[in-house]
Amino acid sequence: MAAPAPETIEVTQSRVACDGSGGASGHPRVWLQIDPEKGYVECGYCDRRYVLKPGAASGEH
Template sequence: MLSRAVFSSANRRVWKIANVDALRHLSTSGPPPSVPPKSPYNIEPDTADKSKEEMRLHYRSNEESEFKLGKHRSNALELVEKFPIIEVEGEMAICDGGGGALGHPLEYISLERPGVVERCKYCGLRYASKKWHKA
């Protein structure tokens, strides 16, 4: 068995210094490492030489907008406008968007202003008080 004196802190310090010197000697000896030849499979993208701003503009310019090409469905606001104005007896309307899983949080709409048709901020349905609204 090895004695404790072999593993003293002074010996450890000497061992570390000796290893560092050996590594320095190994790293300085011999020719410098050569650069490996470039593989034909390392193909850089077209945007490798461009700045971030140029890449952002390049990405946006290649993106097709569905609205410009007319592929989008009909406008939701046009569909909401087809619904008639909902007349309410009191001065407060409660809209839940149709209820169920497809609805939205309850929206309490004040109808106190005379002659004004108010909209729900979630679904866009229009509400008016019967005492003010004359259709």
């Protein structure tokens, strides 16, 4: 049986914070930087994929 696909979240900034959003079952907050060449970054803890929305400036903070 295949594992469910990780959650994908569209964002407007290239720097994002991830804490797993699971409350007590989440993970420590980590800051991630979207690679402008790829257009996304994946969290090393929960595998969430953060995708830069089309038209969003990759240099925003």
